[in-house]
Amino acid sequence: MPGVIAGIVIAVIVLIIILIYVANYNGLVGLRNQVKNAWSQIDVQLKRRYDLIPNLVETVKGYAAHERATLEAVINARNMAQSVASAGGGVGERARAEGELTSALSRLMVVVEQYPNLKANQNFLSLQEELTSTENKISFSRQYYNDSVLRYNNKTEMFPSNIIASISGFKRSEFFEVQTAGEREAPKVSFVTPPSSTPPATPPAPPKA
């Protein structure tokens, strides 16, 4: 009789452990998929930016052809970022290249200030709206990605899910971090303030691993 009771107790304990394992495992999978999904969101927006830039540069060229250095810097940064992307660079590597592109773009936008004709161009205005919004979307998708990563990483480190994570091979994810001070906000695409003599762009520091 005591053997039966002991057996039942053991069975119940085992069942509880299995339930905890399943719940935590599923939770981890859900969060990991959320991180993956958030990353693909960033990817979509970054690609959208690659597509916008040639158009933008063409339009600006028509009005401000002698700003060659700035325009080339943007094109180079874009090509660089795209090649890192297509080479399958890691999160940190890509964050760095994209940070470069963001600051080149914001330099261009400051230069553009000096060309009132360009700013009156309908085509340029709609490009500007697209670019502003794409920059916002990049930073919002990055924000969502980082939140997802934080939640996922917390789960992989907290008890008891950390045990399940290490058994089942859930690894920490990397943050998409661009660490310049002004970088958490949308880039300063200022069209109303008078042209500033010093572009606010500082090259982004190496991303946190």
Place this chain on the structure above:
Amino acid sequence: MLIVLMGALLLAIGYVIGLYFFDSALAGLIIALIVWGIMNLVALFQGDSIILSMSGARKIGPQDHPRLYNVVEEMKIASGLEKMPDVYIIDDPALNAFATGRDPNHASLAITSGLLAKLNRDELQGVIGHEIGHVKNRDIRLMLFASILLGSIVILAWYASRILFFSGMAGGGGRRSSSKSGGGGGGIATLIILVLGLALMILAPIIAQIIYFSISRKREYLADASSAVYTRYPEGLASALEKLQTNSTQVKNANKATAPMYISNPFYKKGMAVNDLFATHPPLTDRIRILRSMAGAGYAEYERSYQQVKHSKVVPDSALTTEPSMPMRQASAQAEAGEVQEQIDRTRQTSDLMWKMNNYRTITCENCGTRLRLPPSYDQPSVRCPHCGHVNEV
């Protein structure tokens, strides 16, 4: 829990109706449930489109108003919503916006052209973030069902009181004469039931309305918190709310004008009250004060700031423990200067859209660049520019 209270109220009315008209409480309960059930089905599949068509909203695409569409998409990304909600514009100078739909994958946002023209990008982001917050927190379904419940109560109470009134006129309640309990002893009991029933029928819609409003209010604060989390910029929503506040007289008038329709037609009321940025909402001053005193942009910061102002809790604990505290971002560059020019552009953009929706065409004069608007009935092959006299091909 408040929903349960409302459900109980509905059943109580059904009970009284059944007891009085059919001598059977069960019949009344069944009627109440059938009415409610039918309305729920309608709401589930048609609710959002009924509400949207009632308010005269029109669906727009990315080309119609790029700024609005982009901002909605930005907030969709920030909130991690899976599907882009449908975007609607209401041609109305009042300042208002609402979200509706049956679940996050079948959601719609609507904004009035007045509000659209009034807000800068940061403020628009705040407002859209608030509405997406309703979508994401699943308030839209809660509100849809709560308003359906309210609608059922109002309908039942209305018909019951009408029938009661007319049968009373017809002389001592014709229906009651056939009842079995109609002896001399049953007279007082009947009277008590009658009085209770009358009181309940008069009060029920009012009580239901109060309950409905208080559900809505809590969710508003929560949506404000969500908006702050998504935008990382509570000031945007705060300053948008401030604009609504200074303009509130206009909206009050609009509401008064439509108020008579409310009483007889609960569907219409539902449309106005679902997630209306005003009617069912907590005082704007409180909401602004809470948003402005936030130390960061996370749920935890909102909760702390809410406690300072209201001395109670608002954010569910589950959100507080999982969400880390978050830093704020700064204003986007657009909001800084040139507000006047920006406002002109915004107003023009919005009015262009409204003209276009009414099938007006816009062409630009080749000579002087003046924009000419052509009514849908215009069928000549060319038009003369009133500004410079140049004849443009249409």
